[in-house]
Amino acid sequence: MARMILVLNPGSASKKLALYRDASLQLAAHVEYENGKIVAQLSGATAERFPLPADGFEHATEWFVGQARSAGVIKSRDDIDAVALRIVASGEAFRKHRVIDEHYERQIRTAYERSPLHLGPALAELEEVRKELPDVPVVGASDSAFHITLPDVARRYAIPSGDAERRGLFRYGFHGLSMQSVVRQVRRKYGRMPARTIVCHLGSGASMTALKGGKSVDTSMGATPMEGLVMSTRSGDVDPGILLEMAGERSARQVELDLNRHSGLLALGGSDDIRELVAREQKGDARAGQALDIYAYHVRKYIGAYAAVLGGLDLLVFTGTVGLRSFPIRERVCKDLGYLGVTLDKARNRRAGRGDEINQSRRKPPVLVLETDEAAEMARSTRDALKRR
Secondary structure, three states: OOOEEEEEEEOOOEEEEEEEEOOEEEEEEEEEEEOOEEEEEEEOOOOEEEEEOOOOOOOHHHHHHHHHHHOOOOOOHHHOOEEEEEEOOOOHHHOOOEEOOHHHHHHHHHHHOOOHHHHHHHHHHHHHHHHHOOOOOEEEEEOOHHHHHOOHHHHOOOOOHHHHHHHOOOOOOOOHHHHHHHHHHHHHHHOOOOOEEEEEEEOOOEEEEEEEOOEEEEEOOOOOOOOOOOOOOOOOOOOHHHHHHHHOOOOHHHHHHHHHHOOHHHHHHOOOOHHHHHHHHHOOOHHHHHHHHHHHHHHHHHHHHHHHHHOOOOEEEEEHHHHHHOHHHHHHHHOOOHHHOOOEOHHHHHHOOOOEEOEOOOOOOOEEEOOOOHHHHHHHHHHHHHHHO
């Protein structure tokens, strides 16, 4: 019998919800704050925008289930067999997709003390689901599970081993659900997985992943999603000495907040929106142009590093909201990668859509633009976790 799976991908300012009947998408919604109001975009069986009440963000799951009933996707809540909830957390406990039982929920709540900004929305969503669908199993879809293949040379930090082992301070990597989707789509497109692939997941959060035969061998996000690239509001790589300097003036929690919410493009260019920075640069804003240069520089630097890790490059992939939609960023990143054989076709890059190659015709390696489907991967991972259970 086909399973109906409710997929929940919560963030602090937006939520993505979807209903799948096995691998088939039935209905999807995106709920976010817009100009101080809460707006929901519904797609799938229908496509509409809905203003939600003041508490609509907290109760988006209840609203979405109601919409699914109105659209005839489900007859009642009893039709929902399982819930998939995205879990972004550091630690050994979070390196696989698993049913959230009492023990696992305690582990999530313990991890929350260390990473409230990332786990807060997930725990709030879990509480909402427990009220709305009390008898339905909830699976924590791990955003790190894909990176379980990382070798020790990439996974370990050069810190005292006692601290590393006791506190679980290792590279876990994130955006794993996106990487699962990339590998699935690349195999479908080419009939195989190239030996050496580098994936640029560029969005509000951004990361790089080196894939050897489709397996993760290095990734830029580390013990937390703050490491690596310059992001919209996250700092990316920072000299630890700077963190010690900052910690001497404010609490550790405030430093974490500053690095997560007040850094990155926002600090460099005065905006966390790539589109706004590109528009400002076109009007002669030097600060916006420098912020974009720094952003692209770090992506390009990681491409070079991961080409060294892999011993070359057979495929370069751009994904994430920015990777998919921003041709100026793709062009900026690829500008000086000729030594790896990367040669963009500017016209193809400008009009690229999902699944398009943007390299010059017949030149290698191909440069591919993809839209990842994290919700579909969460639904698959949930079915697999329930089978194992």
